[in-house]
Amino acid sequence: MSKASSFVSLAAAAALVLASQAIGATPSSTAEEHWVHSWASMPQLTESSNMPPAPFTQNGVVLANATLRQTVHVSAGGDQLRLRFSNAFGGAPLPITAVTIARPRGGAAGVNAIEPGTSRPVTFRGRGSTTVQRGAEVVSDPVAFPVQAQANLTVTTYLAQGQASTGITSHPGSRTTSHLLAGNHVNTETMNGSTPTDHWYFLHGLEVLSEPDTAAVVVLGDSLTDGRGSTTNANNRWPDLLLARLQTRPDTAGTAVVNQAAGGNRVLRDGLGPNALSRLDRDVLAQSGVEWLVVFEGVNDIGGAPATQADQQLIGTELIDAYDQIITRAHAQGIRVHGATITPFGGNGYDDATGHRERTRQAVNTWIRTSGRFDAVIDFDQTVRDPAQPRRLNAAYDTGDHLHLNPAGYRALADAVPADLFTTG
Incomplete structure (x- = not known):
């Protein structure tokens, strides 16, 4: 390259730098910092x-x-x-x-x-x-x-x-x-x-430019994660309470908890909002700085399907297949996936006299616990069930509809999550 060409190239590069600085209304970031999702809400069509x-x-x-x-x-x-x-x-x-x-x-x-x-x-x-x-x-x-x-x-x-x-x-x-x-x-x-x-x-969504050891865990869920039964303006859903707990530990203080749940949401079929399989790309994989995914969803699939033995066997098989797909797709992006067991609904409208829905819940939970497909298992079922009646919620955690949890129940879920699953520091 000639000296003249070199001079032209350097001048062009300098002009680009000056132009970018002139735009300069936005702050710059250092190479060590990165964008991390710090808050999100799952988009839905408004009823x-x-x-x-x-x-x-x-x-x-x-x-x-x-x-x-x-x-x-x-x-x-x-x-x-x-x-x-x-x-x-x-x-x-x-x-x-x-x-x-x-x-x-x-x-x-x-x-x-x-x-x-x-x-x-x-x-x-x-x-x-x-x-x-x-x-x-x-x-x-x-x-x-x-x-x-x-x-x-x-x-x-x-x-x-x-x-x-x-x-x-x-x-x-x-x-x-x-x-x-x-x-x-x-x-x-x-x-x-x-x-x-x-x-x-x-x-x-809201993202922050944060330190290299900051990373996000996304929770994919339904009303039990969206916080039905929690206190308005108190931020006491279980992901909020988990966040507060993680913030007390030096090795997890850099963990963001992103709630991608909605009441009535299902894994397999659209309900209130698009199904989890279809929204995985937008709500998990496209989020900034995600290292972990917690899947706590499926009760609306079981409760929304007919209570016949054949229908329940089918929905159980389809749920397990869907979890497997979610794990595969998340792992392809380097995201670790933790599975949470489905909590009890005995006495709720989802319950049925034949017990077929309960058997589906048990079969799906057995797969979550024993398949080895999840990177870790969080046993929410064991945490909030009534020890004397395992098909039902512990009365101390029940809002009264025998499906959703009160703030004490959400506290129990948050406390049941092993903090070392989300170590960043």
Whole structure:
């Protein structure tokens, strides 16, 4: 290469560096740091009963000229973060006009106020607005916003046009209160007069730029992981309680716990939300920094299938085949997979006089425990069952429907998970 050519090449390279620095609205990262998912909500098509209340849904348009303030409970901390918004089930493009992130007043979940002076704009390729196309999601630019592990954060979104469809993406089982208010209030400290609603809309994930020893475990599950029976705004689902426990140990303090569960979800067939086999790529494999997967799902497949012997034998075989597929696909991405046994439902509507569904549960649990396919087994069945009546939940953990757990039950699940499965430090 001639000296002239070398000079031209160096000048071009320098110009590229200067251009990237000029864009410079987003922070840079070091080679040692990496992005890790710290919070997520499983996207679902919103049922009519879970739509934003009037007047925020009218004439086929949702959240026009409306501000949506939502709280998320992060797991891992970091100095920078970025957000993901989903339009996976939207019937039209989702135009987002402005987004800010802030600390909630008093650090609390579900409040409609933010701490003064903490609001920061969120951008998308340097712009304050973006459009999420149908079936897609967008990832924001990095925001310099230091956040501690287990902190609550407030994300406030303004939609000037709204979404021109009643098919929208949400997570109904937020167990966290969001707030709606007409007009643009992304920087308003207190949204006085806002309408509360216990759902998340559009917000799909939060990632942090974190240290090399930070990694995520994703939990694939149903309402028992989504937290039905837990306390609204208390963050006492079992993955939250497991996170708090992991944070007390130096060798697991770098573990993020990402909850990818939804009430009514099934492994094999669509129910409330797409089935686990079909959402594995999006909800697990496409998440940042994932090293482990916990599979705690299957009770809705068993309980939702007919109670005949033939149908139950088929659903048991199909569930085992599905677990095997999940393990194979996750292992291909270097993710270790831990299987949790299915908890009892004796006395619930899923129970049946013939006992065929219970036999299916026992057969599937036997395979989880003994097949050797999972990298580890977490025996939730043994943890929360009644020792005197193993087909039923321990009464101390039962919400009363004989299927879902109360906060004490979720504490028992969290305490039953061997912490050394998720060692990062």
